[in-house]
Amino acid sequence: MHALRPRCLFLGLICLFCSVPMSASAQETSPPKPLNVLMIAVDDLRPELGCYGKSYMHSPNIDRLAASGMRFDRAYCQVAVCGASRASLMSGCRPETTQCWNFKTLLRSQMPDVLTLPQHLSRNGYETGFLGKVYHSASDDAAAWTVDANEWAPRDRSKGKSYVQELPRKRNPANSSEKNGPSIENGGDVPDSAYTDGHNADRAVALLERFSTQDKPFFLAVGFLKPHLPFNAPAKYWDLYDRDDIKIPSREDVVDGLPYARSSWGELKNYTDIPAKTDMLDDEKTRELIHGYRAAVSYMDAQVGKVLNALEANGQRENTIVVLWGDHGWYVGDFGDWCKHTNYEIATRVPLIVSAPGVPAGETKSLVELVDLFPTLCELTELPVPEHCQGKSIAGVVHDPGLSVRPAAFSQYKKSKLGVGPVLGTSIRTDRFRYTEYVSTKTGKLEDIVLIDFDKDPGATRNVASDPAYQPFLPQLHAWCEQSATGL
Structure with a gap:
Protein backbone atom coordinates (compact mmCIF):
# COMPACT_ATOMS: atom_id res chain seq x y z
CA MET A 1 0.00 0.00 0.00
CA HIS A 2 2.81 2.35 0.91
CA ALA A 3 4.46 1.54 -2.40
CA LEU A 4 1.51 3.06 -4.26
CA ARG A 5 1.72 6.42 -2.48
CA PRO A 6 4.43 8.02 -4.67
CA ARG A 7 2.44 7.15 -7.80
CA CYS A 8 -0.76 8.59 -6.28
CA LEU A 9 1.10 11.71 -5.24
CA PHE A 10 2.49 12.11 -8.75
CA LEU A 11 -0.93 11.70 -10.32
CA GLY A 12 -2.39 14.14 -7.83
CA LEU A 13 0.19 16.75 -8.74
CA ILE A 14 -0.64 16.28 -12.41
CA CYS A 15 -4.32 16.79 -11.68
CA LEU A 16 -3.57 19.86 -9.59
CA PHE A 17 -1.38 21.31 -12.35
CA CYS A 18 -4.05 20.67 -14.98
CA SER A 19 -6.69 22.40 -12.89
CA VAL A 20 -4.69 25.63 -12.61
CA PRO A 21 -5.09 28.03 -15.59
CA MET A 22 -1.90 28.51 -17.57
CA SER A 23 -0.50 31.99 -18.11
CA ALA A 24 -1.35 33.74 -21.36
CA SER A 25 2.20 33.22 -22.60
CA ALA A 26 2.00 29.49 -22.00
CA GLN A 27 -1.33 28.96 -23.66
CA GLU A 28 -1.49 27.99 -27.30
CA THR A 29 -4.04 30.26 -28.96
CA SER A 30 -5.50 29.55 -32.37
CA PRO A 31 -5.79 32.55 -34.68
CA PRO A 32 -9.30 33.95 -35.09
CA LYS A 33 -11.16 32.80 -38.17
CA PRO A 34 -11.02 35.38 -40.98
CA LEU A 35 -14.16 37.43 -41.41
CA ASN A 36 -16.64 36.44 -44.07
CA VAL A 37 -17.91 39.06 -46.52
CA LEU A 38 -21.49 39.33 -47.76
CA MET A 39 -21.76 42.00 -50.45
CA ILE A 40 -25.22 43.08 -51.60
CA ALA A 41 -25.31 45.06 -54.85
CA VAL A 42 -28.52 46.82 -55.89
CA ASP A 43 -29.30 48.18 -59.35
CA ASP A 44 -30.61 51.76 -59.79
CA LEU A 45 -31.09 52.30 -56.05
CA ARG A 46 -31.09 55.94 -54.98
CA PRO A 47 -30.65 56.75 -51.27
CA GLU A 48 -34.42 57.07 -50.87
CA LEU A 49 -34.85 54.72 -47.92
CA GLY A 50 -36.17 54.90 -44.39
CA CYS A 51 -32.65 54.88 -42.96
CA TYR A 52 -31.82 57.90 -45.14
CA GLY A 53 -34.64 59.90 -43.58
CA LYS A 54 -37.39 59.08 -46.11
CA SER A 55 -40.11 58.00 -43.70
CA TYR A 56 -42.62 57.29 -46.48
CA MET A 57 -40.44 54.45 -47.80
CA HIS A 58 -40.95 50.88 -46.58
CA SER A 59 -37.42 49.52 -46.31
CA PRO A 60 -37.30 47.81 -42.88
CA ASN A 61 -34.56 45.32 -43.72
CA ILE A 62 -32.07 47.76 -45.17
CA ASP A 63 -32.96 50.05 -42.27
CA ARG A 64 -32.04 47.38 -39.70
CA LEU A 65 -28.78 46.73 -41.53
CA ALA A 66 -28.02 50.46 -41.29
CA ALA A 67 -28.88 50.35 -37.59
CA SER A 68 -26.09 47.80 -37.11
CA GLY A 69 -23.36 49.57 -39.08
CA MET A 70 -22.13 52.74 -40.71
CA ARG A 71 -24.40 54.58 -43.12
CA PHE A 72 -22.61 56.78 -45.64
CA ASP A 73 -24.61 59.88 -46.55
CA ARG A 74 -22.18 61.13 -49.19
CA ALA A 75 -21.15 58.10 -51.23
CA TYR A 76 -20.74 58.46 -55.00
CA CYS A 77 -20.34 56.12 -57.94
CA GLN A 78 -17.58 56.56 -60.52
CA VAL A 79 -19.89 56.37 -63.57
CA ALA A 80 -23.69 56.59 -63.55
CA VAL A 81 -24.25 53.46 -65.58
CA CYS A 82 -24.23 49.93 -64.21
CA GLY A 83 -21.50 48.16 -66.20
CA ALA A 84 -18.89 50.88 -65.82
CA SER A 85 -19.71 51.52 -62.16
CA ARG A 86 -19.37 47.85 -61.25
CA ALA A 87 -16.18 47.39 -63.27
CA SER A 88 -14.60 50.23 -61.31
CA LEU A 89 -15.73 48.95 -57.91
CA MET A 90 -14.72 45.34 -58.51
CA SER A 91 -11.32 46.19 -60.00
CA GLY A 92 -10.49 49.03 -57.62
CA CYS A 93 -9.65 51.21 -60.62
CA ARG A 94 -11.08 54.48 -61.88
CA PRO A 95 -12.83 54.61 -65.26
CA GLU A 96 -9.93 56.39 -66.95
CA THR A 97 -7.96 53.25 -66.11
CA THR A 98 -10.61 50.61 -66.81
CA GLN A 99 -11.81 52.42 -69.96
CA CYS A 100 -15.26 51.05 -69.18
CA TRP A 101 -17.70 53.90 -69.85
CA ASN A 102 -20.94 52.10 -70.66
CA PHE A 103 -22.93 49.04 -69.65
CA LYS A 104 -21.70 46.88 -72.52
CA THR A 105 -17.92 46.93 -72.11
CA LEU A 106 -16.62 43.99 -70.09
CA LEU A 107 -13.90 44.71 -67.55
CA ARG A 108 -11.85 41.74 -68.75
CA SER A 109 -11.94 42.99 -72.34
CA GLN A 110 -10.09 46.10 -71.18
CA MET A 111 -8.04 44.78 -68.25
CA PRO A 112 -7.53 41.03 -68.73
CA ASP A 113 -4.90 40.77 -66.00
CA VAL A 114 -6.19 43.09 -63.29
CA LEU A 115 -6.55 41.51 -59.84
CA THR A 116 -10.21 41.93 -58.91
CA LEU A 117 -11.73 41.94 -55.45
CA PRO A 118 -13.13 38.37 -55.54
CA GLN A 119 -9.92 37.13 -57.17
CA HIS A 120 -7.81 38.72 -54.43
CA LEU A 121 -9.96 37.11 -51.73
CA SER A 122 -9.89 33.70 -53.38
CA ARG A 123 -6.09 33.84 -53.56
CA ASN A 124 -6.08 34.47 -49.83
CA GLY A 125 -8.11 31.43 -48.85
CA TYR A 126 -11.70 32.56 -49.43
CA GLU A 127 -14.44 30.65 -51.14
CA THR A 128 -16.00 33.13 -53.56
CA GLY A 129 -19.37 32.98 -55.25
CA PHE A 130 -22.04 35.23 -56.71
CA LEU A 131 -25.71 35.30 -57.61
CA GLY A 132 -27.63 37.81 -59.70
CA LYS A 133 -26.19 40.98 -61.16
CA VAL A 134 -22.74 41.74 -59.73
CA TYR A 135 -20.93 42.60 -62.92
CA HIS A 136 -23.21 43.72 -65.75
CA SER A 137 -22.47 40.44 -67.51
CA ALA A 138 -22.38 37.18 -65.57
CA SER A 139 -19.52 36.02 -67.81
CA ASP A 140 -17.22 38.90 -66.82
CA ASP A 141 -14.41 37.85 -64.45
CA ALA A 142 -15.47 34.20 -64.48
CA ALA A 143 -12.12 32.99 -63.14
CA ALA A 144 -12.55 34.97 -59.90
CA TRP A 145 -15.23 32.67 -58.49
CA THR A 146 -14.39 29.37 -56.78
CA VAL A 147 -18.02 28.33 -56.29
CA ASP A 148 -20.53 27.70 -59.05
CA ALA A 149 -23.84 28.94 -57.65
CA ASN A 150 -25.71 26.92 -60.24
CA GLU A 151 -24.31 23.74 -58.71
CA TRP A 152 -24.84 24.67 -55.07
CA ALA A 153 -28.21 26.35 -55.61
CA PRO A 154 -29.63 25.41 -59.04
CA ARG A 155 -32.03 27.76 -60.74
CA ASP A 156 -35.65 26.67 -61.02
CA ARG A 157 -36.73 27.60 -64.54
CA SER A 158 -40.37 27.85 -63.45
CA LYS A 159 -39.48 30.78 -61.19
CA GLY A 160 -37.55 34.01 -61.41
CA LYS A 161 -39.32 35.69 -64.33
CA SER A 162 -39.07 39.32 -65.46
CA TYR A 163 -42.86 39.45 -65.97
CA VAL A 164 -45.41 37.07 -64.51
CA GLN A 165 -48.29 38.11 -66.76
CA GLU A 166 -48.59 37.05 -70.40
CA LEU A 167 -46.28 39.70 -71.84
CA PRO A 168 -43.38 39.83 -74.31
CA ARG A 169 -40.24 38.41 -72.69
CA LYS A 170 -37.81 39.13 -75.51
CA ARG A 171 -37.68 41.39 -78.50
CA ASN A 172 -38.25 39.86 -81.89
CA PRO A 173 -34.89 39.94 -83.71
CA ALA A 174 -36.76 40.53 -86.97
CA ASN A 175 -38.36 43.70 -85.59
CA SER A 176 -35.83 46.09 -84.08
CA SER A 177 -38.57 48.55 -83.11
CA GLU A 178 -40.41 46.05 -80.91
CA LYS A 179 -40.25 47.02 -77.25
CA ASN A 180 -39.74 45.01 -74.06
CA GLY A 181 -43.22 45.26 -72.59
CA PRO A 182 -44.70 47.77 -70.12
CA SER A 183 -42.52 49.72 -67.71
CA ILE A 184 -44.48 48.45 -64.69
CA GLU A 185 -46.30 45.34 -63.58
CA ASN A 186 -48.41 44.70 -60.50
CA GLY A 187 -47.91 40.96 -60.32
CA GLY A 188 -50.91 40.29 -58.13
CA ASP A 189 -50.97 37.53 -55.54
CA VAL A 190 -47.77 35.75 -56.54
CA PRO A 191 -44.88 34.60 -54.34
CA ASP A 192 -41.73 36.70 -54.25
CA SER A 193 -39.88 33.89 -56.04
CA ALA A 194 -42.06 34.38 -59.11
CA TYR A 195 -39.76 37.29 -59.99
CA THR A 196 -35.99 37.08 -60.44
CA ASP A 197 -34.85 38.75 -57.21
CA GLY A 198 -37.10 36.60 -55.04
CA HIS A 199 -35.80 33.40 -56.58
CA ASN A 200 -32.20 34.58 -56.25
CA ALA A 201 -32.80 35.45 -52.60
CA ASP A 202 -33.94 31.87 -51.98
CA ARG A 203 -30.85 30.61 -53.77
CA ALA A 204 -28.63 32.92 -51.71
CA VAL A 205 -30.15 31.40 -48.54
CA ALA A 206 -29.14 27.95 -49.83
CA LEU A 207 -25.62 29.18 -50.57
CA LEU A 208 -25.25 30.61 -47.07
CA GLU A 209 -26.37 27.31 -45.57
CA ARG A 210 -23.72 25.53 -47.61
CA PHE A 211 -21.05 28.06 -46.67
CA SER A 212 -21.88 27.51 -42.99
CA THR A 213 -20.60 23.93 -43.33
CA GLN A 214 -17.29 24.99 -44.88
CA ASP A 215 -14.04 25.63 -43.05
CA LYS A 216 -12.94 28.42 -45.35
CA PRO A 217 -14.19 32.01 -44.98
CA PHE A 218 -16.50 33.10 -47.77
CA PHE A 219 -17.12 36.07 -50.02
CA LEU A 220 -20.66 36.00 -51.38
CA ALA A 221 -21.85 38.73 -53.74
CA VAL A 222 -25.62 38.92 -54.25
CA GLY A 223 -26.87 41.31 -56.91
CA PHE A 224 -30.51 42.38 -56.89
CA LEU A 225 -32.04 43.80 -60.08
CA LYS A 226 -34.86 45.84 -58.60
CA PRO A 227 -35.62 48.69 -58.62
CA HIS A 228 -34.26 48.56 -62.18
CA LEU A 229 -36.88 48.81 -64.91
CA PRO A 230 -39.40 47.34 -65.42
CA PHE A 231 -40.90 48.21 -62.03
CA ASN A 232 -42.44 44.79 -61.42
CA ALA A 233 -43.38 43.40 -58.02
CA PRO A 234 -46.09 41.35 -56.30
CA ALA A 235 -49.22 43.27 -55.30
CA LYS A 236 -48.42 43.37 -51.59
CA TYR A 237 -45.53 45.75 -52.28
CA TRP A 238 -47.65 48.04 -54.42
CA ASP A 239 -50.19 48.08 -51.59
CA LEU A 240 -47.64 49.64 -49.24
CA TYR A 241 -48.06 52.98 -51.03
CA ASP A 242 -51.02 55.23 -51.82
CA ARG A 243 -50.51 56.74 -55.26
CA ASP A 244 -52.59 59.78 -54.35
CA ASP A 245 -50.01 60.68 -51.69
CA ILE A 246 -47.13 60.75 -54.17
CA LYS A 247 -45.83 64.24 -54.87
CA ILE A 248 -44.56 65.23 -58.29
CA PRO A 249 -40.88 66.28 -58.07
CA SER A 250 -39.81 69.74 -59.10
CA ARG A 251 -39.32 70.01 -62.84
CA GLU A 252 -37.12 73.07 -62.63
CA ASP A 253 -34.05 72.22 -64.67
CA VAL A 254 -30.54 72.34 -63.23
CA VAL A 255 -28.55 72.23 -66.49
CA ASP A 256 -29.09 75.78 -67.73
CA GLY A 257 -28.32 75.95 -71.43
CA LEU A 258 -26.78 72.45 -71.56
CA PRO A 259 -29.46 70.20 -73.03
CA TYR A 260 -26.93 67.47 -73.84
CA ALA A 261 -26.12 67.16 -70.13
CA ARG A 262 -29.57 65.81 -69.30
CA SER A 263 -30.39 62.14 -69.29
CA SER A 264 -31.88 61.11 -72.63
CA TRP A 265 -33.95 58.51 -70.74
CA GLY A 266 -33.89 56.26 -73.78
CA GLU A 267 -33.74 53.35 -71.35
CA LEU A 268 -37.28 54.18 -70.21
CA LYS A 269 -38.48 54.67 -73.76
CA ASN A 270 -37.71 51.01 -74.45
CA TYR A 271 -41.05 50.12 -72.84
CA THR A 272 -44.37 49.93 -74.65
CA ASP A 273 -46.26 52.38 -72.42
CA ILE A 274 -43.73 55.23 -72.79
CA PRO A 275 -44.00 57.54 -75.84
CA ALA A 276 -40.90 57.43 -78.00
CA LYS A 277 -41.06 61.16 -78.76
CA THR A 278 -41.55 63.05 -75.54
CA ASP A 279 -39.42 65.13 -73.22
CA MET A 280 -41.88 65.26 -70.33
CA LEU A 281 -44.33 62.78 -68.82
CA ASP A 282 -47.66 63.95 -67.47
CA ASP A 283 -48.52 63.86 -63.77
CA GLU A 284 -50.52 60.65 -63.98
CA LYS A 285 -47.74 58.66 -65.62
CA THR A 286 -45.15 60.24 -63.36
CA ARG A 287 -47.04 59.12 -60.25
CA GLU A 288 -47.56 55.65 -61.69
CA LEU A 289 -43.84 55.22 -62.34
CA ILE A 290 -42.86 56.58 -58.93
CA HIS A 291 -45.34 54.17 -57.36
CA GLY A 292 -43.78 51.34 -59.32
CA TYR A 293 -40.25 52.36 -58.35
CA ARG A 294 -41.16 52.43 -54.66
CA ALA A 295 -42.93 49.07 -54.87
CA ALA A 296 -39.84 47.60 -56.53
CA VAL A 297 -37.60 49.03 -53.77
CA SER A 298 -39.76 47.45 -51.06
CA TYR A 299 -39.82 44.14 -52.91
CA MET A 300 -36.02 44.18 -53.15
CA ASP A 301 -35.78 45.16 -49.48
CA ALA A 302 -37.76 42.05 -48.52
CA GLN A 303 -35.23 39.91 -50.40
CA VAL A 304 -32.38 41.59 -48.53
CA GLY A 305 -34.22 40.62 -45.35
CA LYS A 306 -34.32 36.95 -46.35
CA VAL A 307 -30.57 36.92 -46.90
CA LEU A 308 -29.82 38.71 -43.61
CA ASN A 309 -32.15 36.36 -41.73
CA ALA A 310 -30.34 33.34 -43.17
CA LEU A 311 -26.99 34.78 -42.15
CA GLU A 312 -28.26 35.15 -38.58
CA ALA A 313 -29.98 31.75 -38.49
CA ASN A 314 -26.75 30.01 -39.52
CA GLY A 315 -24.77 31.73 -36.78
CA GLN A 316 -22.62 33.59 -39.30
CA ARG A 317 -23.67 37.17 -38.64
CA GLU A 318 -21.17 37.85 -35.86
CA ASN A 319 -18.29 36.83 -38.11
CA THR A 320 -19.40 38.50 -41.32
CA ILE A 321 -18.89 41.92 -42.86
CA VAL A 322 -22.05 42.98 -44.68
CA VAL A 323 -21.80 45.70 -47.33
CA LEU A 324 -24.79 47.04 -49.27
CA TRP A 325 -24.35 49.50 -52.13
CA GLY A 326 -26.24 50.91 -55.08
CA ASP A 327 -24.39 51.08 -58.39
CA HIS A 328 -25.70 54.60 -59.17
CA GLY A 329 -28.70 56.81 -58.52
CA TRP A 330 -31.85 57.20 -60.60
CA TYR A 331 -34.12 60.07 -61.62
CA VAL A 332 -37.81 59.50 -60.90
CA GLY A 333 -39.11 62.65 -62.57
CA ASP A 334 -36.67 64.97 -60.78
CA PHE A 335 -36.25 68.07 -62.99
CA GLY A 336 -38.60 66.24 -65.38
CA ASP A 337 -35.81 63.72 -65.98
CA TRP A 338 -35.65 59.90 -65.82
CA CYS A 339 -33.00 57.18 -65.61
CA LYS A 340 -29.36 58.15 -64.85
CA HIS A 341 -26.61 58.81 -67.44
CA THR A 342 -25.54 62.24 -66.11
CA ASN A 343 -22.88 63.80 -63.91
CA TYR A 344 -25.29 65.22 -61.36
CA GLU A 345 -26.16 64.53 -57.75
CA ILE A 346 -29.24 62.36 -58.23
CA ALA A 347 -27.48 60.13 -60.77
CA THR A 348 -24.22 59.76 -58.86
CA ARG A 349 -25.13 59.68 -55.16
CA VAL A 350 -25.69 56.15 -53.88
CA PRO A 351 -26.64 54.36 -50.67
CA LEU A 352 -23.72 52.67 -48.94
CA ILE A 353 -23.89 50.73 -45.67
CA VAL A 354 -21.00 48.85 -44.05
CA SER A 355 -21.80 46.62 -41.09
CA ALA A 356 -18.86 44.78 -39.57
CA PRO A 357 -18.15 43.00 -36.26
CA GLY A 358 -17.11 45.48 -33.60
CA VAL A 359 -18.28 48.49 -35.60
CA PRO A 360 -20.73 50.78 -33.79
CA ALA A 361 -23.83 51.99 -35.58
CA GLY A 362 -23.63 55.49 -36.95
CA GLU A 363 -23.78 57.75 -39.96
CA THR A 364 -21.15 59.88 -41.65
CA LYS A 365 -21.00 62.76 -44.09
CA SER A 366 -17.45 61.88 -45.12
CA LEU A 367 -17.08 62.04 -48.91
CA VAL A 368 -16.43 58.53 -50.25
CA GLU A 369 -16.45 56.75 -53.59
CA LEU A 370 -17.42 53.22 -54.61
CA VAL A 371 -13.86 52.65 -55.81
CA ASP A 372 -12.94 52.80 -52.11
CA LEU A 373 -14.68 49.52 -51.30
CA PHE A 374 -11.92 47.22 -52.59
CA PRO A 375 -9.18 48.61 -50.29
CA THR A 376 -11.69 48.98 -47.45
CA LEU A 377 -12.64 45.31 -47.51
CA CYS A 378 -8.95 44.42 -47.65
CA GLU A 379 -8.31 46.39 -44.48
CA LEU A 380 -11.39 45.04 -42.69
CA THR A 381 -10.38 41.45 -43.51
CA GLU A 382 -6.72 42.18 -42.67
CA LEU A 383 -5.48 41.47 -46.19
CA PRO A 384 -2.91 43.55 -48.07
CA VAL A 385 -4.23 46.20 -50.42
CA PRO A 386 -3.04 45.52 -53.98
CA GLU A 387 -0.87 48.28 -55.38
CA HIS A 388 -3.14 48.90 -58.37
CA CYS A 389 -6.10 50.03 -56.22
CA GLN A 390 -6.87 53.69 -56.90
CA GLY A 391 -9.42 54.26 -54.15
CA LYS A 392 -8.73 54.85 -50.48
CA SER A 393 -9.64 52.60 -47.61
CA ILE A 394 -12.53 54.06 -45.62
CA ALA A 395 -12.19 51.47 -42.86
CA GLY A 396 -11.20 54.31 -40.53
CA VAL A 397 -14.46 56.11 -41.31
CA VAL A 398 -16.37 52.88 -40.66
CA HIS A 399 -15.05 53.04 -37.10
CA ASP A 400 -15.05 56.83 -36.71
CA PRO A 401 -17.68 58.81 -38.67
CA GLY A 402 -15.87 62.06 -38.01
CA LEU A 403 -12.89 61.10 -40.16
CA SER A 404 -12.43 62.40 -43.71
CA VAL A 405 -10.34 60.75 -46.43
CA ARG A 406 -10.66 63.27 -49.28
CA PRO A 407 -11.87 66.82 -50.03
CA ALA A 408 -13.98 65.77 -53.04
CA ALA A 409 -15.53 62.71 -54.68
Missing part, protein backbone atom coordinates in the same frame (compact mmCIF):
# COMPACT_ATOMS: atom_id res chain seq x y z
CA PHE A 410 -15.33 62.10 -58.45
CA SER A 411 -17.93 60.95 -60.96
CA GLN A 412 -17.61 60.92 -64.74
CA TYR A 413 -19.83 60.39 -67.77
CA LYS A 414 -19.39 60.67 -71.53
CA LYS A 415 -22.00 62.54 -73.56
CA SER A 416 -22.26 64.04 -77.02
CA LYS A 417 -22.55 67.77 -77.64
CA LEU A 418 -24.13 68.95 -80.86
CA GLY A 419 -21.47 70.40 -83.14
CA VAL A 420 -18.64 69.19 -80.93
CA GLY A 421 -19.04 65.43 -80.66
CA PRO A 422 -18.08 63.32 -77.64
CA VAL A 423 -17.36 65.17 -74.41
CA LEU A 424 -16.22 63.72 -71.12
CA GLY A 425 -18.00 65.19 -68.13
CA THR A 426 -15.88 65.08 -64.98
CA SER A 427 -17.69 66.06 -61.81
CA ILE A 428 -16.51 66.54 -58.25
CA ARG A 429 -18.66 66.78 -55.14
CA THR A 430 -17.23 68.77 -52.24
CA ASP A 431 -18.93 69.61 -48.95
CA ARG A 432 -20.49 72.65 -50.59
CA PHE A 433 -20.26 72.33 -54.38
CA ARG A 434 -20.77 70.07 -57.34
CA TYR A 435 -18.42 71.22 -60.07
CA THR A 436 -18.51 69.66 -63.55
CA GLU A 437 -16.24 70.20 -66.54
CA TYR A 438 -17.17 69.04 -70.03
CA VAL A 439 -14.07 68.45 -72.18
CA SER A 440 -14.00 67.41 -75.84
CA THR A 441 -12.45 63.95 -76.12
CA LYS A 442 -11.15 64.88 -79.58
CA THR A 443 -9.55 68.28 -78.97
CA GLY A 444 -9.12 68.38 -75.18
CA LYS A 445 -10.88 71.75 -75.18
CA LEU A 446 -12.97 72.75 -72.17
CA GLU A 447 -16.47 73.18 -73.58
CA ASP A 448 -18.65 73.96 -70.56
CA ILE A 449 -18.69 74.05 -66.79
CA VAL A 450 -21.50 73.70 -64.27
CA LEU A 451 -21.28 74.80 -60.65
CA ILE A 452 -23.97 74.04 -58.08
CA ASP A 453 -23.82 75.66 -54.62
CA PHE A 454 -25.70 73.32 -52.30
CA ASP A 455 -25.38 75.71 -49.36
CA LYS A 456 -27.51 78.31 -51.12
CA ASP A 457 -29.34 76.09 -53.58
CA PRO A 458 -30.04 72.67 -51.98
CA GLY A 459 -32.50 71.84 -54.75
CA ALA A 460 -29.69 72.18 -57.31
CA THR A 461 -31.63 74.41 -59.68
CA ARG A 462 -29.02 77.02 -60.68
CA ASN A 463 -25.72 76.87 -62.51
CA VAL A 464 -23.66 79.67 -60.93
CA ALA A 465 -20.41 79.05 -62.82
CA SER A 466 -20.61 82.42 -64.57
CA ASP A 467 -21.54 84.37 -61.43
CA PRO A 468 -18.65 86.70 -60.50
CA ALA A 469 -19.15 85.90 -56.82
CA TYR A 470 -17.98 82.33 -57.46
CA GLN A 471 -14.91 83.06 -59.56
CA PRO A 472 -12.51 82.73 -56.58
CA PHE A 473 -13.60 79.10 -56.09
CA LEU A 474 -13.04 77.97 -59.66
CA PRO A 475 -9.20 77.60 -59.74
CA GLN A 476 -9.16 75.12 -56.84
CA LEU A 477 -12.14 73.19 -58.20
CA HIS A 478 -10.49 73.02 -61.63
CA ALA A 479 -7.20 71.84 -60.08
CA TRP A 480 -8.99 69.03 -58.27
CA CYS A 481 -10.87 68.10 -61.44
CA GLU A 482 -7.52 67.70 -63.21
CA GLN A 483 -6.72 64.80 -60.87
CA SER A 484 -9.63 62.62 -62.00
CA ALA A 485 -7.39 59.84 -63.29
CA THR A 486 -5.88 59.17 -59.88
CA GLY A 487 -8.33 60.73 -57.42
CA LEU A 488 -7.64 62.96 -54.46
